[in-house]
Amino acid sequence: MYVAVKGGEQAIANAHKLLSEKRRGDQAVPELEISQIKEQLGLSVDRVMTEGSLYDRELAAIAIKQAQGDLVEAIFLLRAYRTTLPRFGFSEPIETSRMEIQRRISSSFKDIPGGQVLGPTYDYTHRLIDFALEIPDNGNSETCRAEVAAEAIQNAMPRVADLLLAEGLIEDEATDNDRRPVADLTRDPLELPAERDARLQNLARGDEGFILSLAYSILRGFGASGHPFLGEIRFGEVTVELVPEELGFPIEVGEVSVTECIMFNRFMGSATTSPKFVRGYGLAFGHCERKAMAMAIIDYALRSRELGERSEYPAQDEEFVLFHSDNIQASGFVEHLKLPHYVDFQADLVLMRNRQGEFRDGKKEGRDERELEDEKAAKEAE
Amino acid sequence: MKKQLKRQSNTGKDRPRIMAGYNFAYLDEQTKRMIRRTILKAVAIPGYQVPFGSREMPLPYGWGTGGIQVTASLIGPEDTLKVIDQGADDTTNAVSIRRFFSRTAGVHTTTRTREATIIQTRHRIPETHLRNGQIIVYQVPIPEPLRFIEPRAKEVLRMHALKEYGIMFVKLYEDISRYGRIAKAFDYPVLVNDRYVMSPSPIPKFDNPKMDCMPALQIFGAGREKRIYSVPPYTKVKSLDFEDYPFEVERWSRCCALCGSDNSYLDEIIMDDRGSKLFVCSDTDHCNERVAGGYKGNQAESIEEAQISTGTGARKCA
Numbered sequence: 008m009y010v011a012v013k014g015g016e017q018a019i020a021n022a023h024k025l026l027s028e029k030r031r032g033d034q035a036v037p038e039l040e041i042s043q044i045k046e047q048l049g050l051s052v053d054r055v056m057t058e059g060s061l062y063d064r065e066l067a068a069i070a071i072k073q074a075q076g077d078l079v080e081a082i083f084l085l086r087a088y089r090t091t092l093p094r095f096g097f098s099e100p101i102e103t104s105r106m107e108i109q110r111r112i113s114s115s116f117k118d119i120p121g122g123q124v125l126g127p128t129y130d131y132t133h134r135l136i137d138f139a140l141e142i143p144d145n146g147n148s149e150t151c152r153a154e155v156a157a158e159a160i161q162n163a164m165p166r167v168a169d170l171l172l173a174e175g176l177i178e179d180e181a182t183d184n185d186r187r188p189v190a191d192l193t194r195d196p197l198e199l200p201a202e203r204d205a206r207l208q209n210l211a212r213g214d215e216g217f218i219l220s221l222a223y224s225i226l227r228g229f230g231a232s233g234h235p236f237l238g239e240i241r242f243g244e245v246t247v248e249l250v251p252e253e254l255g256f257p258i259e260v261g262e263v264s265v266t267e268c269i270m271f272n273r274f275m276g277s278a279t280t281s282p283k284f285v286r287g288y289g290l291a292f293g294h295c296e297r298k299a300m301a302m303a304i305i306d307y308a309l310r311s312r313e314l315g316e317r318s319e320y321p322a323q324d325e326e327f328v329l330f331h332s333d334n335i336q337a338s339g340f341v342e343h344l345k346l347p348h349y350v351d352f353q354a355d356l357v358l359m360r361n362r363q364g365e366f367r368d369g370k371k372e373g374r375d376e377r378e379l380e381d382e383k384a385a386k387e388a389e
Numbered sequence: 390m391k392k393q394l395k396r397q398s399n400t401g402k403d404r405p406r407i408m409a410g411y412n413f414a415y416l417d418e419q420t421k422r423m424i425r426r427t428i429l430k431a432v433a434i435p436g437y438q439v440p441f442g443s444r445e446m447p448l449p450y451g452w453g454t455g456g457i458q459v460t461a462s463l464i465g466p467e468d469t470l471k472v473i474d475q476g477a478d479d480t481t482n483a484v485s486i487r488r489f490f491s492r493t494a495g496v497h498t499t500t501r502t503r504e505a506t507i508i509q510t511r512h513r514i515p516e517t518h519l520r521n522g523q524i525i526v527y528q529v530p531i532p533e534p535l536r537f538i539e540p541r542a543k544e545v546l547r548m549h550a551l552k553e554y555g556i557m558f559v560k561l562y563e564d565i566s567r568y569g570r571i572a573k574a575f576d577y578p579v580l581v582n583d584r585y586v587m588s589p590s591p592i593p594k595f596d597n598p599k600m601d602c603m604p605a606l607q608i609f610g611a612g613r614e615k616r617i618y619s620v621p622p623y624t625k626v627k628s629l630d631f632e633d634y635p636f637e638v639e640r641w642s643r644c645c646a647l648c649g650s651d652n653s654y655l656d657e658i659i660m661d662d663r664g665s666k667l668f669v670c671s672d673t674d675h676c677n678e679r680v681a682g683g684y685k686g687n688q689a690e691s692i693e694e695a696q697i698s699t700g701t702g703a704r705k706c707a
Contacts, residue, residue, distance in 0.1 A: 015479055015484065016484050016488065018481075019481060019484060019485060019488075083445075083449070086445040087445050087446060087447035089445065090415075090416070090420075090444045090445045090446065090447075091411060091412070091415070091417065093417065193442075193444075193445070194442045195442045196440040196441060196442060196443065196615035196616075197615070198440070199542055199543050200543075326541060326542060326543070330542075335445065335449075335450060336450045336613045338449070339449030339450030339451040339452060339454075339613065340450055340451035340530070340613060341451075342449060342451070343449065343450075343451030343452050343530070346451075346452060346474065346481075346482050346511075347474060347475045347480050347481070347482070348475075348512070349475055349656055349657075349671075350475045350476060350512045350513055350575070350592075350593055350654065350656065350671050351512060351574070351575040351576075351591050351593060353593070353639075353654075353655070353656055353657055353671075354574035354575045354593040354594065354595070354639060355574045355575070356657065357574065357639045357640075357641075358570075358572065358574040361570075362568060362572075365569065
């Protein structure tokens with residue numbers, strides 16, 4: 008008796024029920040709390056917020072729990088939720104030079120005004136598994152308590168790029184906020200050639216792995232004429248301000264943590280422009296240094312057209328980079344191959360059977376010349 | 390969109406309940422309005438791909454987000470929705486999308502092609518002729534018919550603008566010179582209204598002739614690629630071909646094992662590990678309707694025949 012492969016509602020419901028069971032795992036183990044994810048898996052939360060384009064630690068943590076720790080799935084959940092949110096307005100640009108610094112380093116200068124602030128970092132840790140972490144000690148351990156410095160970090164730390172700007176050694180980046188609205192890829196389709204605002208938004212939302220590997224390809228010689236320098240990377244809290252129409256002046260609506268990175272790249276000058284350093288820019292929610300740095304490297308690579316440089320490598324090709332950076336688009340489309348395709352496959356089966364039949368019959372038409380030549384050569388060899 | 394189709398009474402308590410916390414049909418009204426404006430433009434320029442601000446949907450890209458957004462912006466509480474994938478109402482993704490709309494819009498759903506006001510489809514056009522007033526919404530993975538010949542969006546945009554489709558015809562010609570035929574079995578390119586070359590979405594080319602002068606409105610949604618395009622009712626849709634190599638559709642040497650239909654698109658079902666096959670209608674509603682009408686296929690005979698011959702040949706059914 009013919010039984011179709013029916014994906015009835017019941018089967019789907021059962022599959023999802025099984026998924027919930029798997030997600031929960033062994034019932035004897037206490038269930039994860041959202042606060043635990045927020046507090047102890049903070050970097051996962053940061054990545055999900057960055058690529059999910061939504062700053063909400065609580066929601067990101069729930070998404071991570073719901074996705075069993077699959078961050079791309081969690082990003083997807085956050086993005087889909089974001090669609091349903093109404094838009095109240097647009098904030099003023101955040102002022103990262105007034106950031107409440109947690110970490111800030113420059114590798115382009117030995118010392119900088121305000122100092123090198125290492126902050127919480129995995130740099131210089133030896134990647135040795137710490138077996139002590141296997142057993143929770145209820146947070147009583149002295150090892151996880153950092154001392155507070157006697158002297159507070161100064162509040163306004165000038166950006167390193169601004170120091171070079173005074174000397175005219177780096178391009179001036181005048182804001183053009185007044186001239187046109189900032190691009191928003193979540194509302195409008197990407198148009199090519201893309202302006203820098205759209206490119207930066209795309210990169211910020213882009214998959215960390217993809218952006219990272221592309222940046223790596225540039226450093227290995229697939230794209231950059233010179234070596235970029237880390238002008239500065241800083242991480243900390245910035246204030247978000249909004250100008251309500253009825254007030255006409257900015258009010259503080261909240262605070263977000265961001266990681267900002269500025270890379271310096273050599274620009275040897277052209278007939279009309281003087282030689283100088285140009286910037287690559289990276290920004291991510293929370294503490295996402297790898298992402299922000301990679302983004303800054305790609306941002307510069309994608310400026311090749313604007314800077315009049317040859318673009319011949321994948322990372323410099325905006326169509327290639329911008330259309331393939333989004334992991335929600337990419338995973339959706341790759342995984343859609345799991346959907347039934349039997350109608351199209353049937354159409355191909357019919358085509359291939361016909362082709363095979365012709366091949367067997369040795370009909371002249373329907374065979375390419377190379378095949379015939381190969382055959383002729385084989386006969387001659389005999 | 391105003392529908393002339395007579396709707397079945399669809400009010401009151403028999404309608405499924407709408408999920409709390411979300412707007413009717415998930416999208417907010419501003420977004421729906423934006424999509425409707427895009428659709429109007431698409432209808433006004435048949436076959437032209439209109440960019441739109443595609444939203445992130447709670448279903449993955451590549452799984453019908455374009456179609457879902459089009460349907461969400463068109464559907465009203467009194468609509469009746471049919472969703473098919475591979476021609477079947479009971480395939481997993483069709484079930485999932487149908488459930489999405491009964492949860493978020495509380496609309497009536499149906500498996501009957503005739504009863505539906507909106508039909509969302511992936512990979513097939515129903516065998517039953519669609520009427521004026523119905524809307525068929527296609528899910529489209531790659532809206533650009535020239536993509537696999539020229540992947541650069543900027544380039545193909547220029548070609549469409551200039552109606553310069555030389556590369557497409559060269560590709561088709563190369564197929565003929567190398568394989569003796571146009572080696573495209575699905576997503577077979579069409580020319581709409583004598584102007585734009587268009588992807589019909591990955592429907593088998595068997596379905597292409599149904600698009601020509603179809604009385605129903607055809608809308609194509611590509612969510613990931615952020616494009617909507619349309620073929621208005623009674624618009625000319627021509628599958629690309631050459632005078633000496635005219636367009637042809639697939640043929641089967643047998644009929645549907647369940648309903649005996651000899652003119653529907655057949656799925657090949659592998660019955661056992663010896664390679665026995667069964668051929669049945671891919672359009673489940675069409676098949677069920679015929680079976681209900683007393684038509685019968687010869688299931689046993691089909692299995693036996695399939696074991697003897699798998700090649701194509703003359704139809705063995707009357």
